[in-house]
Amino acid sequence: MSSLLIVRGLRKGHGERLLFDIDELTLDTASAYVLTGANGVGKSTLLRILGGLETAQVDSLVFDGQSFSLHPYPQALRTAIVYVHQHPIMFSTSVAQNIAYGLLARGEPKALVKKTVEEAMAWAGVDYLRDTAPARLSGGEKQRVALARARVLRPRLLLLDEPTANLDGSAREGVIALIPTLIEQGSTVVMACHDRDLIGLPGVQRLKLRDGRLEYRSRSERNIEP
Amino acid sequence: MTLWEATQHAFALLFSGDAALWHIVWVSVKTSVIGLLLATPPAVLLGYAIAMHRFPGRRIAVWLAQCALSLPTVLIGLLLYLLLSRRGPLGPLEWLFSQSGIIAGQFVVGLPVLLAFTLAAVQALDPRYAETARALGASRWRVLTTVLHEARYGVMAAVISGFGRVISEVGCALMVGGNIQGETRTITTAIALETSKGEFAQGIALGIVLVTLALVMNGALMLLQGEAHTAGGRA
Numbered sequence: 001m002s003s004l005l006i007v008r009g010l011r012k013g014h015g016e017r018l019l020f021d022i023d024e025l026t027l028d029t030a031s032a033y034v035l036t037g038a039n040g041v042g043k044s045t046l047l048r049i050l051g052g053l054e055t056a057q058v059d060s061l062v063f064d065g066q067s068f069s070l071h072p073y074p075q076a077l078r079t080a081i082v083y084v085h086q087h088p089i090m091f092s093t094s095v096a097q098n099i100a101y102g103l104l105a106r107g108e109p110k111a112l113v114k115k116t117v118e119e120a121m122a123w124a125g126v127d128y129l130r131d132t133a134p135a136r137l138s139g140g141e142k143q144r145v146a147l148a149r150a151r152v153l154r155p156r157l158l159l160l161d162e163p164t165a166n167l168d169g170s171a172r173e174g175v176i177a178l179i180p181t182l183i184e185q186g187s188t189v190v191m192a193c194h195d196r197d198l199i200g201l202p203g204v205q206r207l208k209l210r211d212g213r214l215e216y217r218s219r220s221e222r223n224i225e226p
Numbered sequence: 227m228t229l230w231e232a233t234q235h236a237f238a239l240l241f242s243g244d245a246a247l248w249h250i251v252w253v254s255v256k257t258s259v260i261g262l263l264l265a266t267p268p269a270v271l272l273g274y275a276i277a278m279h280r281f282p283g284r285r286i287a288v289w290l291a292q293c294a295l296s297l298p299t300v301l302i303g304l305l306l307y308l309l310l311s312r313r314g315p316l317g318p319l320e321w322l323f324s325q326s327g328i329i330a331g332q333f334v335v336g337l338p339v340l341l342a343f344t345l346a347a348v349q350a351l352d353p354r355y356a357e358t359a360r361a362l363g364a365s366r367w368r369v370l371t372t373v374l375h376e377a378r379y380g381v382m383a384a385v386i387s388g389f390g391r392v393i394s395e396v397g398c399a400l401m402v403g404g405n406i407q408g409e410t411r412t413i414t415t416a417i418a419l420e421t422s423k424g425e426f427a428q429g430i431a432l433g434i435v436l437v438t439l440a441l442v443m444n445g446a447l448m449l450l451q452g453e454a455h456t457a458g459g460r461a
């Protein structure tokens with residue numbers, strides 16, 4: 001399987017303190033990863049760096065065979081990588097306009113945007129929220145709208161920060177059920193999480209941040225050491 | 227004339243459609259609105275820029291913006307007077323003792339209020355709005371319009387506070403405008419003059435207009451913010 005992203009020498013510190021120092025992070029095309037680790041170890045920060053929302057020191061970064069620097073964050077990565085917050089925030093427009101946001105920012109034709117948004121609302125099961133003020137959505141609904149909002153952009157790499165945190169019951173299941181279809185559409189998905197059900201999704205590889213280092217566990221190793 | 231008589235006379239002036247009185251109101255509202263319209267775009271953009279970016283000297287910029295809020299308007303008037311007087315660098319504009327001069331004054335008086343309030347509103351906004359916009363590929367300009375849209379009630383409050391400041395200030399309008407009857411006489415300069423002459427009726431009438439304007443503007447803001455709350459939005 002070809003590599004989508006290879007980052008070498010990724011270092012991030014807050015003031016004097018070094019948060020992490022990662023020798024190498026490799027993500028394959030159309031693969032799924034969970035990123036685990038204790039609270040405060042820097043899972044969110046790592047995803048935010050890859051998503052261009054925070055800065056860090058990087059020795060080299062290769063995306064889809066091309067070298068990039070992280071500063072300033074290149075447009076090619078901006079188009080290919082989408083980060084979704086742990087608690088996604090909704091723009092105070094409408095659910096449909098939230099999902100259309102990225103497509104309109106890209107200047108896609110209105111008719112195509114409308115069609116894509118309709119499909120995405122059906123995919124995420126949020127058709128019935130069409131006329132609801134986005135601020136009134138529940139946590140699970142917000143997460144599903146946020147996934148649809150990211151999915152319509154067909155990102156090569158989707159970064160999900162604890163997508164099921166603080167969700168329970170059917171809300172949590174609703175979100176978990178959407179994740180495999182994201183991988184099927186060809187996106188590489190990295191999820192920071194504690195959720196056992198996400199870690200247990202078929203074909204998901206595990207990355208673990210511990211003491212500022214990234215431990216990479218391949219699928220075969222995972223079978224031996226769950 | 228007793229206070230009671232003066233007040234009765236004031237209402238008579240208001241409801242008889244006294245031309246001189248309503249012309250003063252018109253000059254005040256016109257110069258305030260134009261000054262504010264000119265000040266709003268640069269102030270909002272500057273407030274946004276300071277709120278959203280980390281740069282050396284940022285804290286100094288915030289400090290200066292806050293300080294400018296408490297600058298006495300007579301001082302701004304003095305500064306503008308020197309700039310606009312015949313020998314001043316802006317003398318050739320011939321704005322001294324004209325409505326253009328008052329508008330320039332309202333611009334300078336209103337700008338810091340708008341800037342500081344916009345800065346506060348954008349700074350108080352959840353950073354995830356801008357992050358989400360960027361993560362979804364928005365250009366700088368689209369991030370700006372998105373963030374200002376989310377902070378719209380704060381920005382509206384900034385504009386209304388700015389209006390309150392410019393329409394009620396007296397020092398700058400008096401020095402730069404010159405309080406010329408039928409030309410540059412505004413509500414506040416007229417009140418100051420009429421009171422000094424012992425003519426209270428027109429002063430009281432204009433005071434009533436000023437208070438009514440304040441009530442209407444702030445009432446409109448409250449209504450808008452109330453709607454924001456019931457819609458689940460942020461004030």
